[in-house]
Amino acid sequence: MGPAISIHNLSKTYPVPFRRLRAFFRRPVKESVEALRDVSFDVNTGEIFGLIGRNGAGKTTLTKIVATLVQPTTGTVVVRGHDSVSADEHVRRQIGLSTAEERSFYWRLTGEQNLMFFARLHGLRDRTAKQRIQALFARLELEEVARRRFGELSTGNKQRLAVARAMLSSPPVLLLDEPTRSLDPLAAARMRELIRSLAQQDPPITILFTSHNLSEVETLCERVAIISRGRIRAIDTPQNLRDLTSGSETVNITVSSGEKISLTRQHNDDRLDETIRKLQSEGKKIIDIETERATLLDVLERYEAADERK
Amino acid sequence: MNADLIRVHLRSSAAKIMNSLKLLPRRIFAFVARDFRLFVSYRMQFVLRIVSVLGVVTTLFFMSKIFAGFTDPQFSQWRDPLATWLTGLAVLNYFMTGFSSLANSIRQEQTQGTLESVLLTPINLPTVIVSSSAWDFLETTFFSFLYLFFGRVFFGVQYRGSFFLAVVFLLLTTVVLACLGILSASFAMVFKRGDPFGIFLGAGSALFSGVFFPTQLLKDYAGPKLGSISLILPTTHGLQGIRQVLIEGHGLAEVTQPLVTLLGFLVVLLPFSLWVFGRAVRRAKREGSLIQY
Numbered sequence: 001m002g003p004a005i006s007i008h009n010l011s012k013t014y015p016v017p018f019r020r021l022r023a024f025f026r027r028p029v030k031e032s033v034e035a036l037r038d039v040s041f042d043v044n045t046g047e048i049f050g051l052i053g054r055n056g057a058g059k060t061t062l063t064k065i066v067a068t069l070v071q072p073t074t075g076t077v078v079v080r081g082h083d084s085v086s087a088d089e090h091v092r093r094q095i096g097l098s099t100a101e102e103r104s105f106y107w108r109l110t111g112e113q114n115l116m117f118f119a120r121l122h123g124l125r126d127r128t129a130k131q132r133i134q135a136l137f138a139r140l141e142l143e144e145v146a147r148r149r150f151g152e153l154s155t156g157n158k159q160r161l162a163v164a165r166a167m168l169s170s171p172p173v174l175l176l177d178e179p180t181r182s183l184d185p186l187a188a189a190r191m192r193e194l195i196r197s198l199a200q201q202d203p204p205i206t207i208l209f210t211s212h213n214l215s216e217v218e219t220l221c222e223r224v225a226i227i228s229r230g231r232i233r234a235i236d237t238p239q240n241l242r243d244l245t246s247g248s249e250t251v252n253i254t255v256s257s258g259e260k261i262s263l264t265r266q267h268n269d270d271r272l273d274e275t276i277r278k279l280q281s282e283g284k285k286i287i288d289i290e291t292e293r294a295t296l297l298d299v300l301e302r303y304e305a306a307d308e309r310k
Numbered sequence: 311m312n313a314d315l316i317r318v319h320l321r322s323s324a325a326k327i328m329n330s331l332k333l334l335p336r337r338i339f340a341f342v343a344r345d346f347r348l349f350v351s352y353r354m355q356f357v358l359r360i361v362s363v364l365g366v367v368t369t370l371f372f373m374s375k376i377f378a379g380f381t382d383p384q385f386s387q388w389r390d391p392l393a394t395w396l397t398g399l400a401v402l403n404y405f406m407t408g409f410s411s412l413a414n415s416i417r418q419e420q421t422q423g424t425l426e427s428v429l430l431t432p433i434n435l436p437t438v439i440v441s442s443s444a445w446d447f448l449e450t451t452f453f454s455f456l457y458l459f460f461g462r463v464f465f466g467v468q469y470r471g472s473f474f475l476a477v478v479f480l481l482l483t484t485v486v487l488a489c490l491g492i493l494s495a496s497f498a499m500v501f502k503r504g505d506p507f508g509i510f511l512g513a514g515s516a517l518f519s520g521v522f523f524p525t526q527l528l529k530d531y532a533g534p535k536l537g538s539i540s541l542i543l544p545t546t547h548g549l550q551g552i553r554q555v556l557i558e559g560h561g562l563a564e565v566t567q568p569l570v571t572l573l574g575f576l577v578v579l580l581p582f583s584l585w586v587f588g589r590a591v592r593r594a595k596r597e598g599s600l601i602q603y
Binding site for chain 2: 014015035061064067068069070071073089090092093097101102103104105106107108109113116117118120121122123125165
């Protein structure tokens with residue numbers, strides 16, 4: 001199976017509107033903003049692919065280019081064989097985008113009416129649309145608020161409705177921009193479970209996932225791209241990314257006498273087994289074992305620090 | 311080989327167009343249903359607008375009494391000023407919708423932040439253009455009809471001639487103005503505010519198109535140069551045609567001149583405005599400013 005999303009040498013520089021006109025009238029002209037530079041990667045079919053980076057790193061621009069809402073300056077994005085610029089309508093049939101932007105709904109319409117409007121724009125017949133909306137409300141636990149105006153919904157429910165809208169046309173590719181940002185811990189856990197199940201269903205859904213919750217990205221994503229100042233700095237599995245920063249981890253062992261033993265070991269070496277055997281042979285009872293290993297945050301910080309030094 | 315490729319391309323383009331046309335009614339219905347629901351969520355506004363139309367018609371009735379019997383014979387359309395004003399207002403209302411509806415819809419979607427969500431669905435630009443104005447036209451048809459209805463029922467205004475021909479004029483002029491509306495929407499898409507088309511047509515139509523007084527008076531009082539401005543406005547020709555039909559009872563043979571002029575406007579403006587709108591959307595996507603306002 002080929003990649004669901006293929007991004008090749010993508011760059012985006014936001015032009016300064018009416019630069020020549022401003023210069024002609026001797027008005028101050030701002031510099032163009034380079035949001036993405038030479039970004040290339042593939043997202044495989046059925047993969048949950050994470051995109052992490054600081055605010056302004058280029059995550060949203062990248063997501064919007066894939067969604068055909070922003071045009072790239074150079075490079076290409078191909079979604080399931082369709083080019084995002086020359087075949088944008090085809091690409092839009094393949095994707096669903098959920099953002100944390102509350103303003104993307106009609107506030108005086110109910111959640112159900114909002115989804116019905118977008119379902120019709122997707123070309124769904126009313127009966128099919130109603131069935132699908134009911135199913136999505138059930139899946140996202142939105143039945144109770146379906147007939148309430150969007151403006152009256154809590155931030156969390158608004159966010160779940162945005163995910164429901166993204167799934168409305170059953171697209172094979174989902175772009176989820178911080179889908180758990182405003183959810184309570186229980187709802188966030190259920191959302192993560194839903195996202196995981198989508199990637200495992202048959203046929204699987206490909207998910208491009210951005211979040212500032214790095215532990216969530218670590219748990220959910222098979223591969224993660226780190227984006228900093230518009231450039232992809234690393235792409236790998238969360239485990240390999242952590243190992244890139246530090247191959248070692250610190251293990252803190254607490255035994256029944258209250259004694260605390262700390263050891264630093266390389267990933268998967270035998271030092272922990274040896275220590276445990278030694279403690280057991282000494283008749284000590286192990287109460288707690290705690291591991292401190294590099295997180296995606298450490299990886300992100302490392303790349304940010306490297307960029308700041310430049 | 312090239313011929314085969316061209317044939318495949320043409321076939322795929324034709325299939326795309328057929329598919330869009332097949333889905334067009336459903337999409338128009340989606341916009342109309344949405345806008346109707348938004349409209350009824352403000353019920354008070356609806357009632358007040360009906361009352362205000364009745365107020366305007368009543369005011370014009372009493373104003374028309376001042377001019378009773380004083381009409382210059384060269385202004386044959388103005389023998390019953392109330393009928394002339396009411397057709398003028400009803401039609402101007404319609405024309406202004408044709409002109410401003412799309413730009414308003416785009417601006418409203420931009421300020422609400424919903425434009426990106428709409429453009430994220432697989433609909434093409436002409437569909438967005440037609441669909442987002444559909445409700446405005448339905449609403450305006452109702453209120454324009456109210457002007458004529460109140461005039462007829464409460465103040466005995468008589469209309470004659472072919473209503474069908476009048477509707478042809480109305481539709482044609484509205485489509486021509488919608489082309490200007492598309493240009494205006496393109497302006498809103500790129501510059502966000504300060505649309506010169508709106509200012510020119512909004513203020514200009516009432517003054518130069520003969521809504522409240524004959525355009526001939528402009529020439530007489532302001533000179534031929536200023537007076538000829540009315541000739542470059544599609545509203546002048548549309549209004550002239552509709553009044554010739556509804557008030558003077560003229561048939562098709564007598565209204566060919568305004569009809570041909572309007573067709574000329576259409577042939578030039580329609581492809582041009584669609585091209586400009588496509589460029590404006592591409593520019594907004596390049597600048598990433600679709601939801602900015």
